[in-house]
Amino acid sequence: xxxxxxxxxxxxxxxxxxxxxxxxxxxxxxxxxxxxxxxxxxxxxxxxxxxxxxxxxxxxxxxxxxxxxxxxxxxxxxxxxxxxxxxxxxxxxxxxxxxxxxxxxxxxxxxxxxxxxxxxxxxxxxxxxxxxxxxxxxxxxxxxxxxxxxxxxxxxxxxxxxxxxxxxxxxxxxxxxxxxxxxxxxxxxxxxxxxxxxxxxxxxxxxxxxxxxxxxxxxxxxxxxxxxxxxxxxxxxxxxxxxxxxxxxxxxxxxxxxxxxxxxxxx
Numbered sequence: 332x333x334x335x336x337x338x339x340x341x342x343x344x345x346x347x348x349x350x351x352x353x354x355x356x357x358x359x360x361x362x363x364x365x366x367x368x369x370x371x372x373x374x375x376x377x378x379x380x381x382x383x384x385x386x387x388x389x390x391x392x393x394x395x396x397x398x399x400x401x402x403x404x405x406x407x408x409x410x411x412x413x414x415x416x417x418x419x420x421x422x423x424x425x426x427x428x429x430x431x432x433x434x435x436x437x438x439x440x441x442x443x444x445x446x447x448x449x450x451x452x453x454x455x456x457x458x459x460x461x462x463x464x465x466x467x468x469x470x471x472x473x474x475x476x477x478x479x480x481x482x483x484x485x486x487x488x489x490x491x492x493x494x495x496x497x498x499x500x501x502x503x504x505x506x507x508x509x510x511x512x513x514x515x516x517x518x519x520x521x522x523x524x525x526x527x528x529x530x531x532x533x534x535x536x537x538x539x540x541x542x543x544x545x546x547x548x549x550x551x552x553x554x555x556x557x558x559x560x561x562x563x564x565x566x567x568x569x570x571x572x573x574x575x576x577x578x579x580x581x582x583x584x585x586x587x588x589x590x591x592x593x594x595x596x597x598x
Contacts, residue, residue, distance in 0.1 A: 389503055392471035396506025399478065404486035406589045409505050411529060412513035413522070414495030417539045419447045421513060421572040422492055426456040428582055433589070434487030438477045440469040440494045447492065457482060468499035471506055488585065497526040508592060509534035516540050516547045520554035527561040535566045537581060542571040 400407050412418045419439075426435050437458040439448040448460035459481045461473050474491060483489065491507060493500045500510075512533040514522055517540055523530040530536065536558050538551060555567050568584065570577035 386502065389471045392475050393504040393506040396471055396474055396478070399483070400489065400506060400508075403483045405483055405489050406487070406585075406592055407489040407491060407505070407507040408585070408588075409491045409493060409500070409507035409510045410513060411493045411497070411500045411510055411533070412495060412515075413497050413518055416495070416513045416515040416518065417572050418492060418495070418513045419450060421537065421539055421570070422490055423450055423454055424572050424575075424578060425582065425585070426451060426490070427454050428578070429488070429585065430454070430456055432586070434484035436481055436484045436487070436489050438469075438474060438481065438489070438491045440473070440492060442466070442494060457484075463494055467494055467496045468503055469493050469505060470503050474505045488589065497522065497529045501526075501528040501532045509588065511535045511537060513537045513539050514554065516544050516549040516551075518549075520549050520551070521557065523554065523557035523561055530558050530565065531562045533562065533565060535568065535584060538567065538569045539572060541569045541576060542574045 396407075399405075410418055410422060422437065426437065429435060435456050437448070437451045437456060439445075439451065439458055439460045440463060441447060441460065442463050442465070444462070445460040448458045451458035459477050461469060461477050463469065463473070469491065491505055497512075510529075510533040512529055512535070514536055516538065523536075536555075538554060541551075544551075551569060558565050558567060566584070568577055568580045570581055572578065
């Protein structure tokens with residue numbers, strides 16, 4: 332399983348051992364508690380060590396991805412959210428609006444199907460699907476393998492749409508310049524405090540589906556306050572991918588982020 336959340340990747344097995352006491356001996360078994368405690372400590376230390384190894388290996392691949400992005404002048408953005416936030420619809424509208432201004436490519440992450448990659452490809456922007464199976468997030472090696480099959484958008488933007496999950500993707504650097512968290516008004520304004528690691532890791536929150544505010548119990552100011560409680564520097568833009576409200580601010584953020592990194596990207 333993914334040791335950061337227990338999602339089913341690389342399952343760790345714990346075996347119980349029965350001890351037959353039918354022989355009726357009467358000597359003191361006072362050592363049993365310490366014995367169990369030692370086993371628990373060993374198992375805990377093993378899980379921590381495996382998690383550290385996984386994240387260290389991921390970081391090495393992320394560094395390779397980042398170097399590749401820098402060499403090609405690519406700004407990579409990692410889009411993260413819960414399932415159903417409207418992330419793919421927002422991304423389709425984004426690539427359609429920007430394709431005349433900047434080269435783009437998209438890596439789509441899902442457990443199964445190629446539906447989202449097909450939606451992006453229909454806009455004319457190159458996209459590749461990465462299916463994670465039982466995995467709950469993309470990691471840097473997956474992105475590296477996808478890049479071997481996807482032409483990089485020279486001096487442009489690579490969007491990485493992560494698997495719908497507000498837990499594990501927070502811990503995995505893909506080599507991106509920034510994480511962008513999408514939070515829809517249909518989800519509840521308490522998400523930044525319920526999933527603080529994701530909002531602490533993100534540079535920007537897009538509050539999506541604001542056209543539905545009248546039908547939802549969602550307080551934007553409360554959501555923004557919670558997000559800034561865990562990440563005081565986080566930026567927030569309210570948008571509706573359906574009506575277009577606020578989308579120009581999001582497009583300007585992308586172009587501005589690209590311009591800010593241009594000296595570092597060498598373009």
